[in-house]
Amino acid sequence: MTAPADWDPRALPRLDGRTVVVTGGNAGIGYFVSEQLASAGARVVIAARSAEKARLAIDSIRSRFPEAELAHVPLDLTSLASVRAASERIAEFRPLHALVNNAGRVVASRRRLETEDGFELTVGGNFLGHFALTTLLFPALAADGRVVGLGSDSTRMVRLEPTKLWSEHRYGAFRAYAYSKHAVTGFQLELARRLAAAGDTRRSLLAHPGWATSAYAARRPGITDRDPWRGRFFETLTGWVGQGKDRGAWPVVRAVADPDAANGSYFGPRWELAGRPVPTRPVASAASREFGAWLWGDAEVKTGIRFPL
Numbered sequence: 267m268t269a270p271a272d273w274d275p276r277a278l279p280r281l282d283g284r285t286v287v288v289t290g291g292n293a294g295i296g297y298f299v300s301e302q303l304a305s306a307g308a309r310v311v312i313a314a315r316s317a318e319k320a321r322l323a324i325d326s327i328r329s330r331f332p333e334a335e336l337a338h339v340p341l342d343l344t345s346l347a348s349v350r351a352a353s354e355r356i357a358e359f360r361p362l363h364a365l366v367n368n369a370g371r372v373v374a375s376r377r378r379l380e381t382e383d384g385f386e387l388t389v390g391g392n393f394l395g396h397f398a399l400t401t402l403l404f405p406a407l408a409a410d411g412r413v414v415g416l417g418s419d420s421t422r423m424v425r426l427e428p429t430k431l432w433s434e435h436r437y438g439a440f441r442a443y444a445y446s447k448h449a450v451t452g453f454q455l456e457l458a459r460r461l462a463a464a465g466d467t468r469r470s471l472l473a474h475p476g477w478a479t480s481a482y483a484a485r486r487p488g489i490t491d492r493d494p495w496r497g498r499f500f501e502t503l504t505g506w507v508g509q510g511k512d513r514g515a516w517p518v519v520r521a522v523a524d525p526d527a528a529n530g531s532y533f534g535p536r537w538e539l540a541g542r543p544v545p546t547r548p549v550a551s552a553a554s555r556e557f558g559a560w561l562w563g564d565a566e567v568k569t570g571i572r573f574p575l
């Protein structure tokens with residue numbers, strides 16, 4: 267067994283014969299997660315909105331690893347109809363060995379917007395869309411399969427108030443983003459508790475990338491250089507305290523590929539914003555049993571989909 271701090275993301279175990287789904291695998295951290303897992307032999311299904319960006323991502327990975335097995339399935343997390351359609355297509359790749367719930371609306375709009383189904387857009391996409399996707403794909407997940415959610419340090423900056431999760435009366439862009447990450451954290455940990463209680467061998471884990479930017483990432487033409495100039499300027503200015511998105515992918519890749527990663531584990535960079543992937547801890551409020559149980563019930567009502575656990 268590797269010591270928790272010594273796991274090397276540049277020396278991955280082989281993943282031949284394993285199938286991994288990466289939401290938002292066509293850009294940012296999700297792209298590098300897909301590239302790194304494909305480099306170790308995993309078949310990667312990129313579930314993403316834009317077919318054009320997915321094609322660029324697939325071409326970029328194949329240019330480095332010609333043998334890579336890659337596919338794109340269209341997915342928009344802000345539409346439950348799209349999530350249902352995508353889950354049917356993704357299930358054709360069963361058994362799935364990992365579902366990486368990476369996609370996220372990171373820079374939320376200044377104005378409160380809603381999903382196709384009428385829920386605040388950031389929490390609706392980042393959390394509820396992934397809740398529905400995970401629920402629908404759960405039967406296709408292998409007995410040793412994993413679900414990995416993307417947490418964030420924003421949960422340490424914004425205090426969780428569950429009754430305000432959906433920003434029905436007051437909305438702030440960063441607050442909505444942080445709430446979406448509280449919800450992702452709460453969901454993954456509640457899933458871990460339910461799997462353990464049911465004696466189910468599948469695992470639920472979390473990872474966060476610290477502060478990860480394209481500006482400081484390894485260059486991938488058409489992928490790391492397509493953010494708008496304002497974003498690139500901001501990243502260049504602030505990104506030196508963090509790391510590139512290629513390294514931001516490491517905690518996620520560890521959650522997928524470390525054979526010793528236990529159900530309920532959370533990985534992040536050693537120096538919080540940057541560094542090698544090591545075990546870390548979630549904020550207590552998002553990790554609480556009360557929040558997890560409430561969130562689960564709320565998500566089942568809002569999606570109309572019952573989780574089979």
Ligand SMILES: NC(=O)c1ccc[n+]([C@@H]2O[C@H](COP(=O)([O-])OP(=O)(O)OC[C@H]3O[C@@H](n4cnc5c(N)ncnc54)[C@H](OP(=O)(O)O)[C@@H]3O)[C@@H](O)[C@H]2O)c1
Pocket residue numbers: 289290291292293294295296313314315316319341342343344367368369370371372391416417418419474475476477478479511514
């Ligand atoms: N970067 C950081 O420092 C940081 C820190 C903490 C946590 N995170 C988390 O890491 C994850 C990836 O972040 P990133 O920095 O790589 O962001 P990014 O470069 O903006 O990429 C986000 C990805 O999510 C996809 N996406 C957004 N909304 C979607 C939707 N409704 N349906 C399907 N796909 C959607 C995007 O697809 P489109 O191209 O179609 O928009 C894109 O592929 C997010 O969950 C984020 O919260 C990032």
